[in-house]
Amino acid sequence: MKILLLCLTFTTLIFSNMRMYVSHNSAISTITLQEIKNLYLKKTTLLHNKKVTVYDNKESYSRFSQMILKKKDGAMHAYWMKQIFLGKNVPPRKIPSSHILTILNQDHQAIIYSDKLIDAKVIYVHQ
Template sequence: MRTLLSVLALSISTIISAQAAVVVIGNPAAGDLSASDAKKAFLGKGDSSVAVYELEEGNATRSEFHQAVTGKSDAQLKAFWSKQVFTGKGNPPATVPNAAAMKSAVASSPNAIGYIDEADVDATVKVILKP
């Protein structure tokens, strides 16, 4: 019984540690970003000079990011942006299809932010927030 519990505990810890975390990225020249500022930016309430990029709907990293940073599920996020657009209060961020496109978009502008899985980070972008 003890052996079974030990194996189970080890398996769970291995699975948890194997999952990379989502991170907010910016241009290598960018400064750090607070969690509060990230939430505002991704909900269209932040500094308007910041170009915000999202992964496409249905992407697991997008879901993980929004749960951690904005506290919204995919359905809540879709409803939020539908209301913002309908009332004329804002438009959703530009979307990119994958991590490579996200890195390219963010690296090309000093005022751009986005998010990717931490395992996809390379020298073209800088991690500015680990939620």
């Protein structure tokens, strides 16, 4: 029973962390919270002076917006509506978790988040 509880706690801890992933072959090794915010709100497309492509994860989108970008669903929607209708930007492409590895393997400049452990390089962990 104790082992089961320990496993549950451990699993919850692992799953509650939001991780930023890049391909194992990517030159990117770190990213700061502010850089994540700037990239995901499309204030910039550059990271360490190189162009990157950020993707939203369909399953973790709401949690990511609240944890990292500090915006609730309504505020996030309003933000993108303003960006779109003012002709400034469109939100990052949303992909399902099952496509993450395919995207990362195809594009070494791609960045994506997930609250699940996946076989890719972790460049940031948010607890």
